Amino acid sequence: MLIVDAEVAGRTGVGVRVADGRVVASGAGLRPVGGESVLEAHGGALLPGLHDHHVHLRAMAGALASVPVGPPVVRDRSGLVAALLSASAGLSAGEWVRAVGYHESVAGPLTRVELDAVVADRPVRVQHRSGVLWMLNSLALQAVDAAGSGLSGVERDDLGRPTGRLFRLDSWLASRLPRVAMSLAAVGDRAAAAGITGFTEATSDLTQSDVDFLASGGLPQRVHCMAPPGVVSDRLPLGPVKVLLDDSSLPSVGVLAARFYAAHTAGRPVAVHCMTVVELVATLSALAEAGSVPGDRIEHGAVIPADLIPRLRSLVVVTQPGFIAERGDTYLAEVDGRDIADLWRLRSLLDAGVPVAGSTDAPFGHFDPWAAIAAATSRRTTSGVVVGPDERLDPERALGLFLGHASAPARPRAVEVGAPADLCLLAVPLAEGLRILDATMVAATVVAGRVVHSN
Template sequence: MLIRNATVFGTADTDVRWVGGHITECGRGLRPMSGEDDIDARGGWLVPGLHDHHVHLRSLAARSGSIQFGPPRVRTAAELLNRLRSADRELPPHDWIRGVGYHESVAGDLDRARLDGMPTARPVRIQHRSGAVWMLNSRACELLDVDECSLAGVERDPAGHATGRLWRMDAWLGERIGARSPDLSGIATRAAALGITGFTDATPDLGQSDIDDLADRVADGAIPQRVHCMAAPNIAAPRVGRFSLGPNKIILDDTTLPALDEFTATLRELHAVGKPAAVHCVTRVQLVLTMAALETAGVIAGDRIEHGAIIPAESMAWLAEHGVPVITQPHFPVERAEQYAQEVPDEDRPDLWRLGSLLAAGVGVAAGTDAPFGGPDPWPVVRAAIDRGSESPAAETISPIAALALFFGEPARPQLGRTIAPGRIADLTLLRTPPSEFPDALDTDLVAATVVEGRPVYLAP
């Protein structure tokens, strides 16, 4: 197949040909060969296919059947009650109310006692915006035998009674409810229309059956994109093209931080079997602990920081020197501006969701949407990286090309940008506009074609 008359990223070429899944020729004035399909780009920008470096595919698919209970849709306790009443009226009998996106700015902390006082007899489960905790009413706790569960994630009051708050218990909750595997094809189709050619699924603690099911969806074409999935060392890699296993995801919570020696030992055990670590760091103490543990355990290729919500200036030299990239969400300062304005102390604001200063310091940076905990569209992420709003330091904004390149990284080494050249895999995104018009076109229907391993998975009408 051939793309002609494009502006090819990083080169002076206008035409790119591929056979099978790999690029075979780049140049100017290439002509279609007999029987070869071709696309006239009409001057559009041809770039490496966008890879979302941090997403939760199953949760994103499941959200389509969930009710938004947080900002901006729901901002007050009264609006929360109205949404619950509407759900109670509209859902089929015996269905659960499954809510997502809740933030305590709406009505404070939710637990079973608060939810029991709300107008429904249905089982209710509502997920916090962070994804860390589910909040259940007593009917839901009864159906799931939460009171009898001995797992550490079951929050209990001083008397030992379950509060209905379940921390990091998504897998247990899904098993108990008997949740069916969500349909991922719709998510993948929408992503293809947005130019996404690959995902890194950052869901923690996936079991072998979860991994196999995800690989099956790639194999049967429900997910036409490439999928790189975080997984523990004991997970066997399915032999499926376009599917690979990535680093082990490690979640840190400030209230249950491991001792430095314990965390260092964990990293050493992973590294001993060739497994890098992807460490969830959203606070200053989590980042400092991770750096200290990696300093002692040693850094291997593929180790990475997820989110990096708070990065002190004095940490950047260490990250750059040790080659540890930060997988960030530039859109969060925009999407969550209202909450951050109320919650983030003044002293932390210069360190909040750094971007431009990280790149200037030589730190590897890539972007992920963190969908469904952030919006799944990569283009608002790109716009936010270019213009983060008046509350963000000017040093954190970056150029349009640098913003787009946040999605060009290799799946296993996201700080290493992919190129368009002979021998490279033909994962490509064709934009309708040339680079000169790109920033102004971000709010329009921008993608003309998306190609994964040489196969067009989206062609604009």
């Protein structure tokens, strides 16, 4: 394939030849040879394809088969009731309602009592937007035998009865639920339309069957997969070992250091979930004891006090700038004002020499990377308040958060000879695109030399 009349790295009228999945030539004056297909760029910018450095692909597929019940789609109890009733009405007898994206700002904490008051004649499960909590009605609790599970993640009332709230029990719940038809193809199509050519799968408890499912060919994008020790794949590159931390069950620094050391000894870096200061401090202390290796990552870095920034320079922080836009108003209402400046840092990290990459955390964040890039430039909440104005990035720097290598997220890729032909063609020159920052300007997406989306 020959891409003609593209803007590449500021040069206009450039041709880019692709063969065997790689860029083999680039420059002015290239002409089609041997009947190769031609993709007209019409002066649009040709970029490396976007890579979303932290997503949950099975959950993304599940979300597409679920009803959204959280902001911005649903904002109050009447909206929640309407969404659940509508979803229930469209199902056959015995089918479950599966809802996602819930937040307490909609209708407060949900238990089986509140859910039974809306839908009591079929099983209902609702996922919190954080991903850590499922809320089930009574029929759903009975179906999975939560009462007899004895698991600590099953919340119980004063009489020992399950409340319907299940914490960090995704794998256990999935093993007891009817299979939901999931389409990775639908996820891939949506991502390709946004110019995404690669994902890093960041779910902490992937099984061998999960990894085999992701490698089954349902996605046109490349997948770089975090996986626990013992999980193998000859089709997907395996990245860091994901380590999930919770303040309520935080291991000692010594135990955490031993986990890091074991992963490093096996030739794998670690990617540590750090949503709080406590989790971040524990991680940095454990890495100081175990030693860090290239590729070690901090996932999220939601709250980073200024005095910890210098200790991050040997790591990569993979963060989600879109959460400021999506959840910023909730942060302003719930987070201590003294901590607002520490939320979802960007510029202060980069200026201090900390490697930073971006992700959407889909489906727990919005699927669209361009919305996250725009949020990195504006830091503006839904209501219009700017959170952390000093953390704003210029548009080109914000775009760069999604242009890194899968195995080295902060190292930029380029459209150059020898590089994989994973490309995003915009309908406009880059300067104009950096003003638009919207997926609608993606004209074509190419993965391994194959066009997987075009307008």
